[in-house]
Amino acid sequence: MKIEPILKQNVKPIWCDGCGLYILESALAQVFTEQGYNQKNTVIVSGIGCSARISGYFGCDGIHTTHGRAIPVAEAIKIVRPELNIIVISGDGDLLGIGLNHLLHSSRRDSNITVICNRNEIYGMTGGQTASTTPKGAKTSTAPIGTYDNPVDTKPYIVGNEKHYYARTSITDLNHLKNAVTGGLNWNGFSYIEVISICPTNRGKMMGFANPAQMLMATKNLTQEGNKLYQLEIDYNDNIKTQ
Ligand SMILES: Cc1ncc(C[n+]2csc(CCOP(=O)(O)OP(=O)(O)O)c2C)c(N)n1
Numbered sequence: 519m520k521i522e523p524i525l526k527q528n529v530k531p532i533w534c535d536g537c538g539l540y541i542l543e544s545a546l547a548q549v550f551t552e553q554g555y556n557q558k559n560t561v562i563v564s565g566i567g568c569s570a571r572i573s574g575y576f577g578c579d580g581i582h583t584t585h586g587r588a589i590p591v592a593e594a595i596k597i598v599r600p601e602l603n604i605i606v607i608s609g610d611g612d613l614l615g616i617g618l619n620h621l622l623h624s625s626r627r628d629s630n631i632t633v634i635c636n637r638n639e640i641y642g643m644t645g646g647q648t649a650s651t652t653p654k655g656a657k658t659s660t661a662p663i664g665t666y667d668n669p670v671d672t673k674p675y676i677v678g679n680e681k682h683y684y685a686r687t688s689i690t691d692l693n694h695l696k697n698a699v700t701g702g703l704n705w706n707g708f709s710y711i712e713v714i715s716i717c718p719t720n721r722g723k724m725m726g727f728a729n730p731a732q733m734l735m736a737t738k739n740l741t742q743e744g745n746k747l748y749q750l751e752i753d754y755n756d757n758i759k760t761q
């Protein structure tokens with residue numbers, strides 16, 4: 519069988535102009551191609567949302583599951599077809615809100631899948647509602663005077679497992695993003711890659727950005743300012759002590 523380009527050539531994404539997902543999609547397409555991931559050996563599973571649409575734009579087999587349920591579906595595929603590469607790509611509302619419990623259990627079980635989360639800090643597709651990742655104080659369509667709660671920090675959940683692969687990366691640093699994903703794909707066991715991203719339409723406008731470029735630059739600055747939720751890092755450990 520002739521291997522086609524990993525991205526479908528005849529399908530146009532539904533994403534808004536300036537959406538961070540265009541950068542993520544193209545970086546992932548490059549890494550998948552470099553790593554020999556193709557339509558024959560890879561399945562991409564996603565939940566629901568703008569980020570989750572990505573599974574439909576790759577030429578691989580894929581499943582667009584119900585909201586929050588991508589991880590258990592991915593695990594099930596891995597169990598019956600262990601020879602395939604199983605990758606979850608979805609949004610933060612999907613993976614870290616409605617489906618967060620699955621992330622905890624899949625990582626503690628060390629399921630041999632890779633999970634990539636597009637962290638745009640809101641429920642983008644449905645109009646920019648506060649999500650579990652929205653920073654405290656941030657104005658959103660459902661919190662016009664500011665979000666009350668603290669945002670979720672996934673790092674302790676993942677690195678709390680003795681064997682772990684955790685990366686926090688950003689669409690504003692392509693080299694770091696590609697390294698983080700490459701490491702996760704080659705990890706034997708559960709790997710999690712969180713990608714700091716932007717939604718200019720439903721979050722950027724609430725933040726007062728005039729255009730996507732302004733939001734991208736501000737996000738790049740955030741990754742350089744020392745706030746732990748925006749720190750780019752790759753943290754892994756496979757030294758398993760015997761009992
Ligand atoms: C069970 C269920 N609840 C709510 C919805 C409505 N819904 C569709 S997309 C979405 C937001 C997804 O947000 P996120 O995962 O962050 O993706 P984004 O659009 O931000 O990329 C919601 C709440 C749904 N489809 N199913």
Ligand SMILES: [Mg+2]
Pocket residue numbers: 567609610611636637638639640641642649
């Ligand atoms: Mg989101």
